[in-house]
Each structure stands twice: as C-alpha cells, then as structure tokens.
Amino acid sequence: MVRLVFPEAREWRYIIEGLAAIVEEASFVAAPEGLKLRALDPGRVAMVDLFMPPTVFEEYRVEAETKIGVSFDDLVDVMKRAKSGDRLVIEVSGNRLTITLAGKAERKFRLPLLDIAGQELPTPRLNFTAAAKMLSDTFRDALKDAELVAESVRFKAEDETLLMIARSDKGEVETRFSLSEGSLMEIDVKEPAEATYGIDFLDKIVSKAYRVSDIVTLRFATNMPLELTFDVAGGGTLKYLLAPRVE
Amino acid sequence: MVRLVFPEAREWRYIIEGLAAIVEEASFVAAPEGLKLRALDPGRVAMVDLFMPPTVFEEYRVEAETKIGVSFDDLVDVMKRAKSGDRLVIEVSGNRLTITLAGKAERKFRLPLLDIAGQELPTPRLNFTAAAKMLSDTFRDALKDAELVAESVRFKAEDETLLMIARSDKGEVETRFSLSEGSLMEIDVKEPAEATYGIDFLDKIVSKAYRVSDIVTLRFATNMPLELTFDVAGGGTLKYLLAPRVE
Amino acid sequence: MVRLVFPEAREWRYIIEGLAAIVEEASFVAAPEGLKLRALDPGRVAMVDLFMPPTVFEEYRVEAETKIGVSFDDLVDVMKRAKSGDRLVIEVSGNRLTITLAGKAERKFRLPLLDIAGQELPTPRLNFTAAAKMLSDTFRDALKDAELVAESVRFKAEDETLLMIARSDKGEVETRFSLSEGSLMEIDVKEPAEATYGIDFLDKIVSKAYRVSDIVTLRFATNMPLELTFDVAGGGTLKYLLAPRVE
Known part of the structure; x- marks a missing residue:
C-alpha cells in the first residue's frame, strides 16, 4: 500500500509534464528512501531521472517497494485538472492508482496500473569538464x-x-x-x-x-x-x- | 416597434452565447411582461428558457407583442464586438433588427429578421426531488x-x-x-x-x-x-x- | 559599413511587422539623411513608406548609401525573439546583415542580404480633401x-x-x-x-x-x-x- 500526500498539486503537474516531455509510459518506483523514476525516451536519445525524497511529501507511506506503471498522456490529462491550492493524494492499492485533487470539491481520478516491462537502468558515470x-x-x-x-x-x-x-x-x-x-x-x-x-x-x-x-x-x-x-x-x-x- | 436599452452590452453577450450553446435559430418574443425565448436544441435533448423582465432594462418599449427571429451564429458575431462599457440598444422596425453598440464610436449592426416556424413550447411540469x-x-x-x-x-x-x-x-x-x-x-x-x-x-x-x-x-x-x-x-x-x- | 543602434528592440519589431503586413521582400536604403523603405505589395494595391531619421537612433553610422535587401518573413521571425528591454544593433558588412539583440544574453542573428531588383518608387502627389x-x-x-x-x-x-x-x-x-x-x-x-x-x-x-x-x-x-x-x-x-x- 502506497499513500503520498503533497501540499501543492500544481507543482506535481509541472514535474509530470517534465517527465512526459520524453517518456510515454514508465514506472515510478515508490521505495522507503523516496519516489524514483528513471527512463529513456522511445528513441533512446535522452534519459530522465527523477528523485523525490520522503521529506518533500506531507505524508509518505510506502510499506514495500512498489512499481507504479503509468501512461504519461493519461497522467498529464489528470494533472492538468489541478487548480492552484489543490492538495494531491496519490494512492496505490490493488491494481489501481488513485489520484485525489482536493480543493473546494474533492475529485478522485482512478486509473488502471500498467505493467511495464524493462529492467532498471544503471546510474550513468560521466566525467563532465x-x-x-x-x-x-x-x-x-x-x-x-x-x-x-x-x-x-x-x-x-x-x-x-x-x-x-x-x-x-x-x-x-x-x-x-x-x-x-x-x-x-x-x-x-x-x-x-x-x-x-x-x-x-x-x-x-x-x-x-x-x-x-x-x-x-x-x-x-x-x-x-x-x-x-x-x-x-x-x-x-x-x-x-x-x-x-x-x- | 420595439426599443430596448441595456446599460452593459457585455452581459448580453454572455446571455446570447448561453442561448447559442444549444440553439441555432430561434425567436425572441418581446411582450409587455418581458423579453422571452424558449427553444429546443435541434436534437430535442435540451431546452433553454430565458426570461428578462422590463425592470432589467434601462428602457423597455414594446408596443405590441413582437417576434424577433434570429440566427444565433450571426448574433454571437455581433455581440462579440461589444466592448466593456458599451451600451446596447436593440431595435426592431419593419423587417430589420438593429443592434447599436455605443461606446467611444457608435456602431450600428443591422440584420434581417428571420421568419422561424414552430409553435410555442409549453412550460414543462416536473417534480424535482x-x-x-x-x-x-x-x-x-x-x-x-x-x-x-x-x-x-x-x-x-x-x-x-x-x-x-x-x-x-x-x-x-x-x-x-x-x-x-x-x-x-x-x-x-x-x-x-x-x-x-x-x-x-x-x-x-x-x-x-x-x-x-x-x-x-x-x-x-x-x-x-x-x-x-x-x-x-x-x-x-x-x-x-x-x-x-x-x- | 552600416551600424545602427536602437535602444528598444521591441519597437522595431512592431515597425518590421507593420512593413511585413504588405511586403514580402524589399530593400531598406540606409542613407546619410536616414533609413528609408518604400515598397508596393505584390498586387500593387498598397504602398508602404517608412522614414527613420538618424536622430531616432542611439548610434547611426552610414558611410555610404547602402541597400539592405531582406525577406520580411525571416526578419519578422528574428524580431519576434526580441524581449522587452533588449537593445537592437543592426550591422551590414559584406553580404551579411547582423542583428544583435542584447539583453541578459547577447544574441546575434546573421542573415544573407538579398539582391532585390526594382527601381525607386517616386513620391506620390495627392490632393486629400x-x-x-x-x-x-x-x-x-x-x-x-x-x-x-x-x-x-x-x-x-x-x-x-x-x-x-x-x-x-x-x-x-x-x-x-x-x-x-x-x-x-x-x-x-x-x-x-x-x-x-x-x-x-x-x-x-x-x-x-x-x-x-x-x-x-x-x-x-x-x-x-x-x-x-x-x-x-x-x-x-x-x-x-x-x-x-x-x-
């Protein structure tokens, strides 16, 4: 069971749009040390690497490492509905991802989790000059x-x-x-x-x-x-x- | 002869756009008790019902009940030209509708009246719970x-x-x-x-x-x-x- | 050699867009008495006539009368990149036009000069009443x-x-x-x-x-x-x- 609470849904919208800029489908990994996503674009020209430690969340509950496979098109559509001031709650239970945007009215978006193949990408070692x-x-x-x-x-x-x-x-x-x-x-x-x-x-x-x-x-x-x-x-x-x- | 004066043309723009949302052509009825329009959308799924009593107008002159048949596409085009602060004058005489938007410059839009068939729609009686x-x-x-x-x-x-x-x-x-x-x-x-x-x-x-x-x-x-x-x-x-x- | 400096690139953007409204390609003439452009639209229905005296420039250096032939499509694209507060430097040397937009970063756009045929248009004499x-x-x-x-x-x-x-x-x-x-x-x-x-x-x-x-x-x-x-x-x-x- 995963439950993440973030005070400003709008900021997540921008992060999700930043990821969607290069990936179409990918899995977040919710782990005790933080929420991570590392993925290549379909043409393997670019890689994106997101890391969000538990401290940036208002609530971070991850009982066991969990993969959260999503379509970024769908996720962007949902996150675009976030209004300034909305709180964001991300929950995973069973095969379902629930995103709650809570402002004046409380809106729950439920999406099926995707099963995305592919091994974990290693951390690249590069010498930048x-x-x-x-x-x-x-x-x-x-x-x-x-x-x-x-x-x-x-x-x-x-x-x-x-x-x-x-x-x-x-x-x-x-x-x-x-x-x-x-x-x-x-x-x-x-x-x-x-x-x-x-x-x-x-x-x-x-x-x-x-x-x-x-x-x-x-x-x-x-x-x-x-x-x-x-x-x-x-x-x-x-x-x-x-x-x-x-x- | 009909002459209606409304202090803020912009508000009428929004009303006209609200009507145009479901009707393409319809007749307003200017009657001594107020200006009315009741019409169905072409697919008969929705009905719109507008009532504007004489008191909302700055001037309301209706000598005899008059039908004002209009194309909402054309009317929306005209009303979109209203600028904040423009006064609106609606006049019907002969077979012509004249809409005057008076701000800095005075602009008169003259449109032919349409002859729209169809009987009056009865007031629906519904029990809402x-x-x-x-x-x-x-x-x-x-x-x-x-x-x-x-x-x-x-x-x-x-x-x-x-x-x-x-x-x-x-x-x-x-x-x-x-x-x-x-x-x-x-x-x-x-x-x-x-x-x-x-x-x-x-x-x-x-x-x-x-x-x-x-x-x-x-x-x-x-x-x-x-x-x-x-x-x-x-x-x-x-x-x-x-x-x-x-x- | 031509070098013109103008304090607000944005104003030039609007002038260039004003010219581009009717001409596709034309030559500016940089002369000691000022920068001029007179051109007809391709259908010869409209004429545009720009005159900018040296006094409107921060720096106006024109050693000899010089033709500056440009495509207005390209020029508009460049000028649209001007941000509020950018300084504009226009330089011609050899067969190249260099436009510098200097704000936080300094950006140089280099375009080939066009060789545009056509004689000079006379000043029309008209009696307006x-x-x-x-x-x-x-x-x-x-x-x-x-x-x-x-x-x-x-x-x-x-x-x-x-x-x-x-x-x-x-x-x-x-x-x-x-x-x-x-x-x-x-x-x-x-x-x-x-x-x-x-x-x-x-x-x-x-x-x-x-x-x-x-x-x-x-x-x-x-x-x-x-x-x-x-x-x-x-x-x-x-x-x-x-x-x-x-x-």
Missing part, C-alpha cells in the same frame, strides 16, 4: 532563438563564457552567456568543451521543466552527453541526460 | 474532470452530498460536493435521486452560462431531466432543461 | 466590426463626422466617428469625400501598425487613395497608401 548555471528562462529563450535557423546547436564552454551556435543555409544564430554580463550565475570550465545536441529534445525538455525550477544547471564535455538538472523546491531533483549529435 | 446550489465555476471544473474519461456522468444526491461519477475503460472520475467542505452553497434532498446526463451538452451549456451568473442551481430527480438555473444580475433567469440518458 | 485623427485602436475595432458583413468599407467625411459603412446580404454595419462624442481627435474636411477600400488590406495594416503608434491619421478624397500615417515615437513615420475600390 564544464558546468554552467543559469535561469531556465534564459536557456529556453536561447533555444527558441537557435530554432529559427537550425535543428541542432553547438555548445562551447571556454573560460568564463558559454556559447550556443546554430547554423544553416537560413543563417546563423549565436548566443553568448557570460558571468560578467549576468546571463550566467556560475560557470566552471575544467577543460574547454564542445558538443552538438538536437534542439527538438532540448526544447521539449526545457519548455516543460523550466516550470519545475527557475534555475538549470548544465554539465557536459567534448562530444559527450549533456546533463540538465532542475532542483525541485523543498528537495528532489529532475535530471535529464541527452546524447550528443555527431557532426 | 433534489436541488443543489454551487459556484458555476466549481460545476464547470467538475464537468471538465469527468470529460477526461467518459461521455456521460451520473449524478447522485443523498443527504447533504452530491456526487458526480464518470466511468469508462480509461478510468473513473468521482467528484464529491458537500455543504461541510464548502463546495455546495445549499442542498435539499427530499428523496435520494440518481440520473445520468451527457457531458457534451452540460459542458456546452455551462462553459457559456457560467459567465451569466457565478451561481448555478441544479434540480433533478431519478431518471428525470436536469434543470440548471442561472440568475441574471438585476432580475431575469436563464434556465436549461436536459433530458436524462437511459443506461 | 479630408483628414481625421483618431486612436489606432478605435479604427482597428471599426474595421473588425465592418468585417462581420462585408469585404469592403465605404468612408464618408462630411462636416465634423467620419462614417464607415459596410454592407452585404448578411447585413449592414455603420460606425460614426465624431469630435463631439470623443471618437475623433481632429477632423478637417475641406470638401466632402467618399471612397471605398478593401477591408483585408486595411485590417492587415492596422492590426500590425497600431502597435507602432496609438494614433493614426487618415487622409483621403473622393475615389482617391487613402493615406494612413503612424508616427514613430521619437521621430520617424510609417505611412501607407491604399488604392480605392471602384464600385
């Missing part, structure tokens, strides 16, 4: 700019600047982030790094996850995956890992 | 919730609670309204009542009529029609009657 | 009203009123602008004037240009073109000339 922290909104804008001319964007980190460059026949878009001009909050370049990533995935992720956190941390290395981390208010992390494009 | 009053917005939300999983929704009134239950293969949505939790303003159950109604009509009606009044009164009885009443500010009523679905 | 000044918003609303029933609208100026009349089988819409009721700011009728113009062009122009200026000046004469003037804040003018429709 560059890291930068900025407002999620600033990053989101830069992606929309780049999208005007191209489908992929090259990231270059060097000293105290991060460059994003998109280029095609249509033209070229170059965005420069720096500590000095205030577009970066932190930057740490152990070794200059350069890699290219698809804008479609970046945009899908960031256009949802920016609502989970105002701040995003980027980590990457030359021709290696890009990690995007969004911290959930009150504890918890929503992380994405995106494979580079080989040019 | 349950009645509940709530915010229109709360009701509207509950319909949108139910829509996620089903096309019809079962209403159950018992003691001091009203339940709305929608169910299909996709899952189940249950909304509980009660006096104690503040989601109902009044409830009066003479006899427990249970009936099912189509969500499409409920949604069409409520998504427009909630702007006419913040409050809606529901009345129904087991396997009988559902009556929804929206009071117009300053007097006047917009009522709907919706046939039950037999399961 | 009627002129009226009003809020662009009021004019825009009147066009939307007229659009409900017709594709063209007749303008009539007489004494101190301007009438706009649209008429079809669907009905009739008449808007009366006057000094006395406050819908006109100025009117000057040397000789009564009457002419008909297509609503599609008027609407395309005004729905964009109303953001360039709160105020529009209309000038016309019987069966002659209509001139619409929008003054750009700080100097500069965006003018349109629209051919009349013969009834």
Whole structure:
C-alpha cells in the first residue's frame, strides 16, 4: 500500500509534464528512501531521472517497494485538472492508482496500473569538464532563438563564457552567456568543451521543466552527453541526460 | 416597434452565447411582461428558457407583442464586438433588427429578421426531488474532470452530498460536493435521486452560462431531466432543461 | 559599413511587422539623411513608406548609401525573439546583415542580404480633401466590426463626422466617428469625400501598425487613395497608401 500526500498539486503537474516531455509510459518506483523514476525516451536519445525524497511529501507511506506503471498522456490529462491550492493524494492499492485533487470539491481520478516491462537502468558515470548555471528562462529563450535557423546547436564552454551556435543555409544564430554580463550565475570550465545536441529534445525538455525550477544547471564535455538538472523546491531533483549529435 | 436599452452590452453577450450553446435559430418574443425565448436544441435533448423582465432594462418599449427571429451564429458575431462599457440598444422596425453598440464610436449592426416556424413550447411540469446550489465555476471544473474519461456522468444526491461519477475503460472520475467542505452553497434532498446526463451538452451549456451568473442551481430527480438555473444580475433567469440518458 | 543602434528592440519589431503586413521582400536604403523603405505589395494595391531619421537612433553610422535587401518573413521571425528591454544593433558588412539583440544574453542573428531588383518608387502627389485623427485602436475595432458583413468599407467625411459603412446580404454595419462624442481627435474636411477600400488590406495594416503608434491619421478624397500615417515615437513615420475600390 502506497499513500503520498503533497501540499501543492500544481507543482506535481509541472514535474509530470517534465517527465512526459520524453517518456510515454514508465514506472515510478515508490521505495522507503523516496519516489524514483528513471527512463529513456522511445528513441533512446535522452534519459530522465527523477528523485523525490520522503521529506518533500506531507505524508509518505510506502510499506514495500512498489512499481507504479503509468501512461504519461493519461497522467498529464489528470494533472492538468489541478487548480492552484489543490492538495494531491496519490494512492496505490490493488491494481489501481488513485489520484485525489482536493480543493473546494474533492475529485478522485482512478486509473488502471500498467505493467511495464524493462529492467532498471544503471546510474550513468560521466566525467563532465564544464558546468554552467543559469535561469531556465534564459536557456529556453536561447533555444527558441537557435530554432529559427537550425535543428541542432553547438555548445562551447571556454573560460568564463558559454556559447550556443546554430547554423544553416537560413543563417546563423549565436548566443553568448557570460558571468560578467549576468546571463550566467556560475560557470566552471575544467577543460574547454564542445558538443552538438538536437534542439527538438532540448526544447521539449526545457519548455516543460523550466516550470519545475527557475534555475538549470548544465554539465557536459567534448562530444559527450549533456546533463540538465532542475532542483525541485523543498528537495528532489529532475535530471535529464541527452546524447550528443555527431557532426 | 420595439426599443430596448441595456446599460452593459457585455452581459448580453454572455446571455446570447448561453442561448447559442444549444440553439441555432430561434425567436425572441418581446411582450409587455418581458423579453422571452424558449427553444429546443435541434436534437430535442435540451431546452433553454430565458426570461428578462422590463425592470432589467434601462428602457423597455414594446408596443405590441413582437417576434424577433434570429440566427444565433450571426448574433454571437455581433455581440462579440461589444466592448466593456458599451451600451446596447436593440431595435426592431419593419423587417430589420438593429443592434447599436455605443461606446467611444457608435456602431450600428443591422440584420434581417428571420421568419422561424414552430409553435410555442409549453412550460414543462416536473417534480424535482433534489436541488443543489454551487459556484458555476466549481460545476464547470467538475464537468471538465469527468470529460477526461467518459461521455456521460451520473449524478447522485443523498443527504447533504452530491456526487458526480464518470466511468469508462480509461478510468473513473468521482467528484464529491458537500455543504461541510464548502463546495455546495445549499442542498435539499427530499428523496435520494440518481440520473445520468451527457457531458457534451452540460459542458456546452455551462462553459457559456457560467459567465451569466457565478451561481448555478441544479434540480433533478431519478431518471428525470436536469434543470440548471442561472440568475441574471438585476432580475431575469436563464434556465436549461436536459433530458436524462437511459443506461 | 552600416551600424545602427536602437535602444528598444521591441519597437522595431512592431515597425518590421507593420512593413511585413504588405511586403514580402524589399530593400531598406540606409542613407546619410536616414533609413528609408518604400515598397508596393505584390498586387500593387498598397504602398508602404517608412522614414527613420538618424536622430531616432542611439548610434547611426552610414558611410555610404547602402541597400539592405531582406525577406520580411525571416526578419519578422528574428524580431519576434526580441524581449522587452533588449537593445537592437543592426550591422551590414559584406553580404551579411547582423542583428544583435542584447539583453541578459547577447544574441546575434546573421542573415544573407538579398539582391532585390526594382527601381525607386517616386513620391506620390495627392490632393486629400479630408483628414481625421483618431486612436489606432478605435479604427482597428471599426474595421473588425465592418468585417462581420462585408469585404469592403465605404468612408464618408462630411462636416465634423467620419462614417464607415459596410454592407452585404448578411447585413449592414455603420460606425460614426465624431469630435463631439470623443471618437475623433481632429477632423478637417475641406470638401466632402467618399471612397471605398478593401477591408483585408486595411485590417492587415492596422492590426500590425497600431502597435507602432496609438494614433493614426487618415487622409483621403473622393475615389482617391487613402493615406494612413503612424508616427514613430521619437521621430520617424510609417505611412501607407491604399488604392480605392471602384464600385
């Protein structure tokens, strides 16, 4: 039996939409140490990794480790019905997931649990040589700019600047982030790094996850995956890992 | 000759949109005792009944009972042009309806009157055993919730609670309204009542009529029609009657 | 070499959208006396005429008269990326136009210059007998009203009123602008004037240009073109000339 209570259903809506950005069906794992979900997108280009410790919940009751298999389309539909101020109760019993949104009226949504095959994904070990922290909104804008001319964007980190460059026949878009001009909050370049990533995935992720956190941390290395981390208010992390494009 | 003046054109826009939710063409009747419209939707599943007494108008001049046949598509288009603060003047003379929206500039819309066949509908006599009053917005939300999983929704009134239950293969949505939790303003159950109604009509009606009044009164009885009443500010009523679905 | 700096990129966005309302490709001319663009729409029904003197720019460096040929579709896409508070830098060097939007992050958009054929258009000499000044918003609303029933609208100026009349089988819409009721700011009728113009062009122009200026000046004469003037804040003018429709 699982029973999780979260004071603000809206925040969960944004987390669920952040997960739905890349996965269609996946299983949460409710374990004594927290609620987890790690999954790949169907094309295996991106991975999402959510961890929510018991402390972020108002009530966290997990008697035994439980898999909660869901369709993210359905879950997003339900979570979109959350109104500001609604409390969220997530319950699993038998083969059924019950989501209660309690505001003025109490609304119970009952969904069948899905049985989703697939083994657990290992924690990736990666050596990132560059890291930068900025407002999620600033990053989101830069992606929309780049999208005007191209489908992929090259990231270059060097000293105290991060460059994003998109280029095609249509033209070229170059965005420069720096500590000095205030577009970066932190930057740490152990070794200059350069890699290219698809804008479609970046945009899908960031256009949802920016609502989970105002701040995003980027980590990457030359021709290696890009990690995007969004911290959930009150504890918890929503992380994405995106494979580079080989040019 | 008919001349009606109403101080806030916007309110009329919402009333007209409320009528247009179920009727395509119909005749208003301007009579000395007030302006009336009673009409069925083309499929004869729902009836709408508007009554606006002379007192809600700034000026109400009706020399003889006059039929005003209109296409609601056209009327909605005109009323959507009303800006906040515009006065509304409705005039009928000869075979022409003139709607004047007077704000900064004075705009006159002249439409041909339609000759709409059909006898007058009698006032339905129904014995409702349950009645509940709530915010229109709360009701509207509950319909949108139910829509996620089903096309019809079962209403159950018992003691001091009203339940709305929608169910299909996709899952189940249950909304509980009660006096104690503040989601109902009044409830009066003479006899427990249970009936099912189509969500499409409920949604069409409520998504427009909630702007006419913040409050809606529901009345129904087991396997009988559902009556929804929206009071117009300053007097006047917009009522709907919706046939039950037999399961 | 051309380098123009403008403090508020958003204002340029509106000007560019105002030009794009009727032209697809055209050349700006950067000359010592200012930045100019005069072009016809592809169907040669409307002309647009922009003039921005050096004084409206923060920096205006034009070494020799330079043609800047652009696709307005592309330019609108870039300018839509401007955020409130962004500075705008326009640079031409070699065969490339560089647009820099500098806010938190600095974004450079580089577009190839287009080589656009066509001789310079002469300044039209017209004798307007009627002129009226009003809020662009009021004019825009009147066009939307007229659009409900017709594709063209007749303008009539007489004494101190301007009438706009649209008429079809669907009905009739008449808007009366006057000094006395406050819908006109100025009117000057040397000789009564009457002419008909297509609503599609008027609407395309005004729905964009109303953001360039709160105020529009209309000038016309019987069966002659209509001139619409929008003054750009700080100097500069965006003018349109629209051919009349013969009834």
